[in-house]
Amino acid sequence: MDFAIPADLQAYLDELDAFIEAEIKPLEQADDNIRFFDHRREHARTDWDNQGLPRREWEELLQEVRRRADKAGHWRFSAPRKYGGRDGSNLWMAVIREHFARKGLGLHNDLQNEHSIVGNFPFVAMFETFGTEEQKQEFILGGFAQDPKLARRVAFGLTEPHHGSDATHMETCAVRETRDGIQGWRIDGEKMWITGMHVATHCAMFARTGGADGDARGITCFLVPNPTEGLEIEEWMWTFNMPTDHPRLSVNKVWVPDSAILGEEGKGLALAQSFVHQNRIRQAASSLGAAQYCVDESVRYARERKPFGEELARNQAIQFPLVELATQCEMLRLLIFKTAWEMDNMPHEEIEKTISDKVSMCNYWANRLVCQAADRAMQVHGGIGYSRHKPFEHIFRHHRRYRITEGAEEIQMRKVAAYLFGYAGPKKGRFA
Missing domain, CATH: 1.20.140.10 (Butyryl-CoA Dehydrogenase, subunit A, domain 3)
Incomplete structure (x- = not known):
């Protein structure tokens, strides 16, 4: 039984530390970017006059960090090699994440919006396991793309205003409906705390398509484009720690084709x-x-x-x-x-x-x-x-x-x- 950090993992931590010192720390100190981390951090990050959303300058800075980390081969570490990653294991990711957070606040790793030079990509595993080949190509590769025309950002649309931890009593529902000769689904309901909708190109929207209230089966995941007709951001929920990117949204007669289903119909909660x-x-x-x-x-x-x-x-x-x-x-x-x-x-x-x-x-x-x-x-x-x-x-x-x-x-x-x-x-x- 060996409790030592593997030598190759320690070597990678040293490599990451060197990258932070050479690339990230100088950027953190440039152009008063330290305002995002010192006593001014909450104000510097928050656009108070734009519904409390993150300031454009803050998100652009994080995007530049991700670009540098991706160029250096770190950002996609946890992703499969065929998508440009390194097949990073759960153990390595746990050690890396603790190592980063132990350094304190900084551009290398800011968990307020899940930012890190070593990214966490739960949607990659989800699309890899449940997606069609077309969905894998569009959403996995698009998730890493920096080009706005190719980029795909998926928000997770599970929680509802009246049903937080209990998704089995979901009120959002989807029924079959054909439009212009194309088979699809009409979705109606409400969602809440759907993080990242201000930049999301799609929302993985969970809706009941069968079964009864309380059933785990009968819930389906749909990839709903954002924006789309009938999908409305009602308000941005201001929180204990600002800025906010957590909206309450309504879904009224939103229509998507069959091809928008991720995984199997009725098995969305397993997904x-x-x-x-x-x-x-x-x-x-x-x-x-x-x-x-x-x-x-x-x-x-x-x-x-x-x-x-x-x-x-x-x-x-x-x-x-x-x-x-x-x-x-x-x-x-x-x-x-x-x-x-x-x-x-x-x-x-x-x-x-x-x-x-x-x-x-x-x-x-x-x-x-x-x-x-x-x-x-x-x-x-x-x-x-x-x-x-x-x-x-x-x-x-x-x-x-x-x-x-x-x-x-x-x-x-x-x-x-x-x-x-x-x-x-x-x-x-x-x-x-």
Whole structure:
């Protein structure tokens, strides 16, 4: 049993660090781009007069970073080689994401909008597994394209205003309808929190096409072009951490042809579940890295700060809370890396059947831990920690969302309970 970081992975981390120092840090410091990360960050990123959407300058800067990272061969790392990637594994991605987040805020990795020089592409796996050849060519290659004419950006249209975690009671529905001699579907309903619709070329819109309320089957995924007639952004939801790209939208008599279906008719929820494990383990690693950053910064500050003529770190009230956080970081790191390694060593369809509970453990605990660590960092730093001149308030406000999104922690704990008590997973039927 070997717990060491593989030598080739460590070499790649060193390569990424060198790229950040040579290409990304100078860009971060140029033209007052640091305003997107210092105390001005929320205002610099947010176009308050344009419904709170991200400022154009902010998104253009991130696009330039992705262009440089792609040119250097890093951005597509996690994608299959046939699409220009490196077949990056879950373990490598977990280690990389923790490594990046532990560096703190910066252009190399800004999770507020899922930006990183090593990208995460859940839609690639979804299209690769469920898409037609035409859809793979259009949406996978288009997802990497920088040319606006070829680019494809897909938003994930699952959540509804009245049905957050429970997608089985989806009210958005689709019925068969032929227009101009072409067979297709008319979609009606509402969606909410559909992130990225301001730049999306398509929305992966989930709608009930059969079955009854509460049935997992009978929900279908449609690739709806954006904009399209009948698809309206009703409002942009302002959030704890701005800017926003999370709208509430209405769908009124939107029509798409049969070719817009992704996957099989009626099996859309299985499709939606196909990539949550990848997303959750990588996001857990990012939260862990951010938590560790808060601990590291608090330790450094406590050694430097000398109230009453003695290091702050001498006080047990400072030491013990940080000891507990550091201990949890160490234990969680082992579980995340072990779970990611197990994911890499089994068929994709086996993950849900055998270790989905471990993925949920990693994710919900990491998201809770980073909020605790950010709060403690504020306390250790005192007034300056509460100010926006330190990054802890931003870390707290951003990562607090992940205790709700990506599967609320209660939903993930319910998954763990189902495996623990034998209602699902390997123990199913053991207590019958």
